[in-house]
Amino acid sequence: MIECIELTKAYGHVKAVDQLSMHVEENTITGLIGRNGAGKTTLLKLIAGYYHPTSGEIRVFGENPFNSLKVSSNLIFIDDQMSWPVSLSLEDILKAESKFYPDWDRGLAERLLEYFFPNPKQNYHKLSKGMRSTFNMIIGLSSRAALTILDEPTTGMDSAVRKDFYRALLKDYLQFPRTMILSSHLLNETEDILENIVLIKNGELVLQQPVDDLKEMAVGLQGKAEIVTDFGQGRTLYHRETFGNDTVYAVVKNDLSEDDRHRAIKLGIAVSAVSTDDLCIYLTDQKKGGIDDVLSGN
Numbered sequence: 001m002i003e004c005i006e007l008t009k010a011y012g013h014v015k016a017v018d019q020l021s022m023h024v025e026e027n028t029i030t031g032l033i034g035r036n037g038a039g040k041t042t043l044l045k046l047i048a049g050y051y052h053p054t055s056g057e058i059r060v061f062g063e064n065p066f067n068s069l070k071v072s073s074n075l076i077f078i079d080d081q082m083s084w085p086v087s088l089s090l091e092d093i094l095k096a097e098s099k100f101y102p103d104w105d106r107g108l109a110e111r112l113l114e115y116f117f118p119n120p121k122q123n124y125h126k127l128s129k130g131m132r133s134t135f136n137m138i139i140g141l142s143s144r145a146a147l148t149i150l151d152e153p154t155t156g157m158d159s160a161v162r163k164d165f166y167r168a169l170l171k172d173y174l175q176f177p178r179t180m181i182l183s184s185h186l187l188n189e190t191e192d193i194l195e196n197i198v199l200i201k202n203g204e205l206v207l208q209q210p211v212d213d214l215k216e217m218a219v220g221l222q223g224k225a226e227i228v229t230d231f232g233q234g235r236t237l238y239h240r241e242t243f244g245n246d247t248v249y250a251v252v253k254n255d256l257s258e259d260d261r262h263r264a265i266k267l268g269i270a271v272s273a274v275s276t277d278d279l280c281i282y283l284t285d286q287k288k289g290g291i292d293d294v295l296s297g298n
Contacts, residue, residue, distance in 0.1 A: 001026040001147065001179045002047055007056035009042050009203075016042040018203040019056070024181065024196075029173060031194040031211070032183040033280050039203035040183045041079070044151050047181070048077045060147065071147075076101065078140040079151035080133060084124055090135060091120040094142070101143040109142035112168070116161070130156030137165050141172050148180045154189075166193055188277035191215075197276075201284040214276050219254040222247065223269035231269060239282035251282055 002024035009017040016039045024030050034040050045051045046058055049065030049072060058065060065071040084093050090113060098104040113120050116134050124135060133155050140150055154162045170193045173180060184190055187197075197214050199206040207214075218238055221228050225248040236253035243249065251274050256264070264271050 001060070002181075003057075003059045004043075004046075005057040007043075007046065007058050008054045009039075009046055009051060010054040015054075016203050017046065017053075020200070020203065020205050022198055022205055022208050024179060024198075026179055027177040028195045029170075029180045029182065029193060030196045030198060031187065031190055032181055032198050032200070033185070033187050034183075034200040035185050035284050038185075038200050038284065040185075040200065041151055042203070043200070044077070044149050044181065044183060048075055048149055050077070074146040075149065076140055076143045076145040076147075077149045077151070078136050078153055080129070080136070080155050082132075082136050082139075086123065086125050088124070089121045090117055090124060093124060093135075094139070097139050097143070101145060103144035103146075105142050105144055108172070109138060112138040112142065116164075128156065130158060130161065133157050134161055134165070137168075141168060144176055144178065146178050148178060150180065150182045152183055152185075154184075162189060166190065169193060186277065187280050188275065191276050197280075199280055199283060206283050211276065214279065215273075216254055218251050218274040218279050218282075219256060220249060220251050220272040220274050221264065221269050222249045222272070223267065224248070227267050228269055231264060231267060238279065239285070251279070 004020055004022050007017055007020045008015060020043065032040050032044065042051065046053055047060055047065060049060070049068055052066045060068070060071050061074060063070060088096065094109045094113060098106060098109070116138070124132065127135065133153060134157060137153055140148055140153065154165060157165065166189065182190060182194065191211055194211050196208065196210055198208045221232060225242070225246055228248045228250055232250050232252050235255070237250060238253070239251040241249045256271070261271055
């Protein structure tokens with residue numbers, strides 16, 4: 001569905017996307033994960049054909065998405081910058097949007113509108129930020145577009161609405177499969193609905209792999225500093241954190257054998273799983289030390 005080869009988008013001397021190569025399979029839900037400013041929105045707008053790349057190659061539906069009628073007619077891009085004429089009510093907007101998408105599900109749109117908005121005649125511009133995001137989500141799901149891009153779709157939503165949104169997205173996707181890209185800087189809320197992860201940092205690809213593989217990628221080791229350091233010698237280190245004067249928590253590549261685990265336990269090292277959200281934070285950390293090092297002046 002999507003292929004990027006050494007894709008770059010530069011603004012002067014700043015590269016928002018830098019030599020990035022990745023692919024997205026058809027009829028999958030892919031999470032685009034990265035910290036704020038990582039280049040997620042720029043990459044998504046390149047995929048949507050909003051921007052022309054500085055260099056590299058991008059193919060969507062087998063062709064360059066920039067100024068492509070095929071891409072634009074089979075894609076919807078949802079973000080918090082959407083706007084409509086102030087004279088239109090929420091139900092008016094849905095009626096207008098339905099004319100642009102051949103697979104638009106009118107029944108779904110009406111049911112979601114009734115569920116989230118008791119007054120369908122209210123004005124979009126008078127909604128709170130979270131309610132705007134909720135309404136945008138209704139359009140994104142109801143469009144049933146072959147390629148649905150959701151850029152930080154839950155901005156401003158409260159916890160209950162976010163849960164409803166993720167449930168609605170997954171249930172509708174299972175019934176009507178299509179290609180979805182969901183960008184976020186938070187993985188803990190979305191990992192259960194994602195199949196694949198694309199993690200980026202400073203516009204560069206950090207990793208791309210199935211969510212299940214990411215869950216097994218790392219392991220945490222906690223114990224006396226000298227013992228953990230010796231045990232972790234030669235292993236790939238993703239994160240290290242010091243507690244007090246003699247305790248260390250280290251996150252390393254999960255290539256421990258059963259014998260390694262038994263040896264760690266005998267040495268007094270606690271071996272634990274590492275959440276995908278924490279691992280993504282460690283992999284995209286800008287600094288070698290943590291906030292404790294900043295506060296202590298180290």
